[in-house]
Amino acid sequence: MGTTFNNDLRLTEIVSGTEEGNWGNLTNTNMQLLGEAFGYGEEEITDGATATITLQDGAADAARSFYLKITSDVSMTQICTITIGPNSSSRVMFIENGTTAGFDIVISQGSGSNVTIPNGEAKMVYMDGVGAGAAVVDAMAAIKVLSTRQPDHVYAATVTGLTASGGNVDIDWSQGNIVRITNDAAATFNAPTNPADGGNYLIIVETTTGAQASWTWPASFKWRNNAAPTLTTSTGGEKDVITLIYDATDSVYLASYTLSHPA
Numbered sequence: 529m530g531t532t533f534n535n536d537l538r539l540t541e542i543v544s545g546t547e548e549g550n551w552g553n554l555t556n557t558n559m560q561l562l563g564e565a566f567g568y569g570e571e572e573i574t575d576g577a578t579a580t581i582t583l584q585d586g587a588a589d590a591a592r593s594f595y596l597k598i599t600s601d602v603s604m605t606q607i608c609t610i611t612i613g614p615n616s617s618s619r620v621m622f623i624e625n626g627t628t629a630g631f632d633i634v635i636s637q638g639s640g641s642n643v644t645i646p647n648g649e650a651k652m653v654y655m656d657g658v659g660a661g662a663a664v665v666d667a668m669a670a671i672k673v674l675s676t677r678q679p680d681h682v683y684a685a686t687v688t689g690l691t692a693s694g695g696n697v698d699i700d701w702s703q704g705n706i707v708r709i710t711n712d713a714a715a716t717f718n719a720p721t722n723p724a725d726g727g728n729y730l731i732i733v734e735t736t737t738g739a740q741a742s743w744t745w746p747a748s749f750k751w752r753n754n755a756a757p758t759l760t761t762s763t764g765g766e767k768d769v770i771t772l773i774y775d776a777t778d779s780v781y782l783a784s785y786t787l788s789h790p791a
Contacts, residue, residue: 533585536617536657537565540586554586561592569593573627575604582613593621595650600627609634609642612664618657620667624650638662697743701729708732719746725776733759733768749783757785765791 530546531554533539539558547554569590573579581598583591590596591612598610604627615638625633625645636642637655640663645651652667699707699720705728723729745756749772760766767789772781 531586536619537561537592538583538585538589538614538617557586561586561588564588564592565594567593568595568597570597570599570626572599572601573608573610575600575602575606576608577606579608579610580613581610583617595622595624597624597626597650598633600629603629604631605629607632607634609636611636612655613637615659615662616657618655620652620654622650622652635664637664641665699731701727706730706732708734710734714743716744717746717749719748723774723776723781725774727774729772729774729781731770731772733770734765735759735761745783748780750780752782752784757787760788767791 530543532541532543534541539561540554542551542554569592571581571590573581581591583589608627608631610633612635623635623645625647627633627647630647632644632646634642634644635653637657638659639661640656640658643651643653643664643666653664654667656663656665695715697709697715697717699718700722701720701724702722707730709731710733720729743759745751749756751757757768757770759768766787768785768787769789770783770785772783774781
């Protein structure tokens, strides 16, 4: 036998002393396949409970791609478990569920763990390639992301019951990272919900009647120099800006402020 394929990318390995006159062709093919392994490819499956995608030996194959989009030739009617072969191939891949009709796909390699990819999403996975017991693992599951992408829109806080005698301010950071509040009464500011570790947040406060009173801030707001702000009392539309950075380790906001920005 002049060639073998005993490697994770199933490239051609030439046995010593064989393939005389064909080394150049085989080497050029291997170089092309290495490039394929850093690229994008698509594999199509049919509707069914299971499917198999097996990386071909020494030949061009979309299944070798670093980013693999899995599509379907018809609308899927069920979740499909897709086995990536051979089970001896250890690889890292991005796999996207591009099938139609909204069903999950489950990526498998052997009897070990699998990874479920919701429709329209992609995951980075690694396959351990240990044979019959091979596992597929979510490669990002153990990676701590220090901060998430900040939302890029302004939203109105849910401000309930603000009257001259007081009220409450409730904020859900999952809706955005900037809050604009017009308030002319004393208020109790409850601890915001759903902060992201390292998240940056802004609270813009405006008063219109000059009746702005002291606010009660949550204990999780740790003010610079331990000094909470005295909000502006004005009828000129000046704005106060509260800046927050969330530290999930201590479950606190590092808080600072600038006051009386002109209208």
